[in-house]
Amino acid sequence: MKPIFKSFTKKTDIKGIGVDLISVHRIAKLIDHYNFETLTLLFTCSELNYCRSANNSNRAYALSFGIKEAVGKALTTGLVGIDWNEIEVDLTNERPKVFLHGKAEIKAKNLGIRQWLVNWWDLDCHVLAHVIAI
């Protein structure tokens, strides 16, 4: 994956940065333990449908989870006052995309965030997610 840092020009463009490191095994255990209905607390139906049919299903779940955490950090409050499924991650393309809904969308608007840049790395059974809000 190409670096995303050339996508914006000025330092002042950055409204927030978030990073999260998540264990694929831990998320896999969690996913195995709960049914579709319960997991909608964390993921949207689109995310669940994509992740469970993905080639590397556990990594897709972990990446989605990690990006949500990273987005929460970039919004400065973590997941306080935001539902997990209000941050939606689209993994259908090489570069993940972030879509916000409800309280997460309002918070991002208040911070002047218009776009999310996402980068991620697969590190020895862990996924490192990095987001930049501009």
Place this chain on the structure above:
Amino acid sequence: MNIVKSMNTLKEILRELGISPEFIQPNSLLYQDLQLDSTEIVEISLALKRKLGIKVKLETRQDKTLAEVCSLIESAMSKKVGEIS
């Protein structure tokens, strides 16, 4: 659902997470005392949804005691009963 039942459900979930029973006290704080991380906090919410069918958000600004979490469980249960009746 009374406070005792809420606490018993919460204790059961925490034991399933591998927390030693001696640390599971009403005044124990989730982060400071039980040293839970964000994934474990999420797992408590998921377990409450599965066991009781309620949505309890535990990502809050301030660390919560187990007694405070029980209050949240009871509020969510009351809301659920209100929605059904």
